[in-house]
Amino acid sequence: MELTTQRFKYKRLFLLIIFVVLLPIICEELLIQFYHLDFKNKIWYNLLGTSIMLLFSIPIFIYLIQKTERTASSLQKQLIENDKIHQKLTLSNIELDYNANHDFLTGLQNRYRLFQVLDKMAAKRSELAILFIDLDRFKSINDTMGHLSGDIFIKMVSIRLKQAIPMGAQVFRHGGDEFVIVSELPNSRAVEIAEQILNAFKEPFEVNNTLLYTSASIGISHLPEHGSDSVTLLKNADRAMYRAKEAGGNSYKVFSQLAEDDDQKQLILENDLRNACETEQLLVHYQPVIDLSTGRLKSFEALVRWKHPDLGLIPPGDFIPVAERSGLINEIGTWVLESACEQVKQWHYLNDTLGLAVNVSIRQFRNPQFPSVVRDVLEITQFPPHLLILEITESMMQDDYESVRIIEEIRALGVKLAIDDFGTGYSSLSKLGFLPIDYLKIDRSFTMEMLTHPPIQSIVQTIIDMGRNLDMELIAEGIEEEGQSSILAECGCQFGQGYLFSKPLPAEEIETAYCLSSLLKVN
Incomplete structure (x- = not known):
C-alpha cells in the first residue's frame, strides 16, 4: 500500500x-x-x-x-x-x-506447557508438589476395546482428574496414559490429593455401553526436598510412580532418595555381574548332604558365589535377584550346572555314588529350551543323569501344563527332581501327588524352630509322613544342632544338610575335608 x-x-x-x-x-x-x-x-x-x-x-x-x-x-x-x-x-x-500448549485429545495443557509452568513456579515458589500419574492396565483396555475406545476412555479420565483435584492444583497430560498434577498447595496436602484421585478411580468408566475399571499408580515429588528444577522434579516423581506400580499399582509413593540410591547400587551391581560372568569371578561352593541314619556322605548341593574384586564375597541373596531381573540367571545357571557336573564327575573316580543337587531358578525352568540345556550339559560332562538332582521351588508348579511338560522332559533324561524350601510356598498338595518329584527339602525355618516350638515338630513330622507316603525322600536343610539331627532321623527324614555337618566350601576344601577315596562318617 x-x-x-x-x-x-x-x-x-x-x-x-x-x-x-x-x-x-x-x-x-x-x-x-x-x-x-x-x-x-x-x-x-x-x-x-x-x-x-x-x-x-x-x-x-x-x-x-x-x-x-x-x-x-x-x-x-x-x-x-x-x-x-x-x-x-x-x-x-x-x-x-x-494447540502448541494443549493436548488435542483431552484439551488439557500438554507436556510442553508443563515444563513452562514448572520452570516459572519452581523459580518463584518455596513449596510445590508434583504428582505423576500412570493408569494401571490401560494397555489391556486399549488392546481389547480398540484405540478409538481407548481415546474416549482417556478423555473421561482427564475429566475425572479435573473433578478430583482441589483448587490450587492443575492437571496436564504428559502423554499416552500418563498425567501430571502440579499443586501449589502446601506439600503436606499432596498425599491427600493422591488419595482423592485413587478414590475417584474406584467408580467404573462407561465406554460404548461397557463398564471399564482401572486404577492408578502415583508418584509424588516435592520442591525443594526432591529437586529445584522441572526436569529433576518430574524425573523423581516418575521414579516414585514406578515404585508404586512395582508394588502392585492402585497406590502412591513419595520419592525416596534412599530407595534411589539402592536402585543405583543395584544397577552398578548388575553391570559388575555382567563383567563377573566374563572374567570368571563366579565360584561354586559345595555343601555336603548327609545320610542321617548312618552319618555318611550322600551328595553335594552346588551353590554359586561371587568373589567381587572390590566388595569381596557377595552372598547369593544379594546378587541372585539381580541376575533374575536382568536375565543373566540363565547364563549363570547353565555355567553352575556344567561346572558342578564337571567337578563332581572328577570325584567319581574316587567315589562313583556321589550325587549332585543344583538349584534351578524360575526363569531357567520357564525357558522352553531348559531340558535341552540339561541334556547338553550331561553329554558334555558325561555326568550320570541318575545322580543329578535339580531343585525347583513350589511356585514353579503353578502352571500345570507347562510345569508337567518340563518336568516330564527332564525326568526322561534320567534326572531327578526335588522341591526346595517345601512348606513356604503356595503349591497345591493335589498337584504334588501328580508330579513325578523324587525329593522334598524341608525348609530351614522349620528345622531351626523344632527344638524351641514343639508344634513345629508336628508340622515337620506331617511333611515327612506325607513325603514318604508319596514315595519321596526327605532332605532337611539348616541343621545346626545334634538335637535337630536326632529328631529328624527319628521322624523318618533320610537326609540332612547344615552347619552341623559343614558350611558350603570351595572344591579344594571339600577334597581336603572329605577323603573322597571312601565313604567316611563326618567328623
Whole structure:
C-alpha cells in the first residue's frame, strides 16, 4: 500500500510538470511564432499564457482529482482487507499457540506447557508438589476395546482428574496414559490429593455401553526436598510412580532418595555381574548332604558365589535377584550346572555314588529350551543323569501344563527332581501327588524352630509322613544342632544338610575335608 501511494505521488508530480509547466510554455511559443503575434502591451502575453495554462491544467486537475479519489477508495478497501487479514492472522496465532500448549485429545495443557509452568513456579515458589500419574492396565483396555475406545476412555479420565483435584492444583497430560498434577498447595496436602484421585478411580468408566475399571499408580515429588528444577522434579516423581506400580499399582509413593540410591547400587551391581560372568569371578561352593541314619556322605548341593574384586564375597541373596531381573540367571545357571557336573564327575573316580543337587531358578525352568540345556550339559560332562538332582521351588508348579511338560522332559533324561524350601510356598498338595518329584527339602525355618516350638515338630513330622507316603525322600536343610539331627532321623527324614555337618566350601576344601577315596562318617 505504501509503495502504491509513493508511485502515485511521483506520477502526479510528473503530470503537473508536463501539463502545467512544459506544455503551456511550448504551446504559447508555437502560437506566437505561427501567427506572428506581437503585442505592444505585455499583459496580453500574460493573458495568453494563463489561458493556455488553464486549457491544459483544468483537464489534468480534473483527472488527478478523480484519480486521487479512486486511489483513496482503493487504499481504503486495501486497509479494510488488511485489517481482516490481520484479524485472521491474530486468530490463527492464538489457535496455533493454544494447540502448541494443549493436548488435542483431552484439551488439557500438554507436556510442553508443563515444563513452562514448572520452570516459572519452581523459580518463584518455596513449596510445590508434583504428582505423576500412570493408569494401571490401560494397555489391556486399549488392546481389547480398540484405540478409538481407548481415546474416549482417556478423555473421561482427564475429566475425572479435573473433578478430583482441589483448587490450587492443575492437571496436564504428559502423554499416552500418563498425567501430571502440579499443586501449589502446601506439600503436606499432596498425599491427600493422591488419595482423592485413587478414590475417584474406584467408580467404573462407561465406554460404548461397557463398564471399564482401572486404577492408578502415583508418584509424588516435592520442591525443594526432591529437586529445584522441572526436569529433576518430574524425573523423581516418575521414579516414585514406578515404585508404586512395582508394588502392585492402585497406590502412591513419595520419592525416596534412599530407595534411589539402592536402585543405583543395584544397577552398578548388575553391570559388575555382567563383567563377573566374563572374567570368571563366579565360584561354586559345595555343601555336603548327609545320610542321617548312618552319618555318611550322600551328595553335594552346588551353590554359586561371587568373589567381587572390590566388595569381596557377595552372598547369593544379594546378587541372585539381580541376575533374575536382568536375565543373566540363565547364563549363570547353565555355567553352575556344567561346572558342578564337571567337578563332581572328577570325584567319581574316587567315589562313583556321589550325587549332585543344583538349584534351578524360575526363569531357567520357564525357558522352553531348559531340558535341552540339561541334556547338553550331561553329554558334555558325561555326568550320570541318575545322580543329578535339580531343585525347583513350589511356585514353579503353578502352571500345570507347562510345569508337567518340563518336568516330564527332564525326568526322561534320567534326572531327578526335588522341591526346595517345601512348606513356604503356595503349591497345591493335589498337584504334588501328580508330579513325578523324587525329593522334598524341608525348609530351614522349620528345622531351626523344632527344638524351641514343639508344634513345629508336628508340622515337620506331617511333611515327612506325607513325603514318604508319596514315595519321596526327605532332605532337611539348616541343621545346626545334634538335637535337630536326632529328631529328624527319628521322624523318618533320610537326609540332612547344615552347619552341623559343614558350611558350603570351595572344591579344594571339600577334597581336603572329605577323603573322597571312601565313604567316611563326618567328623
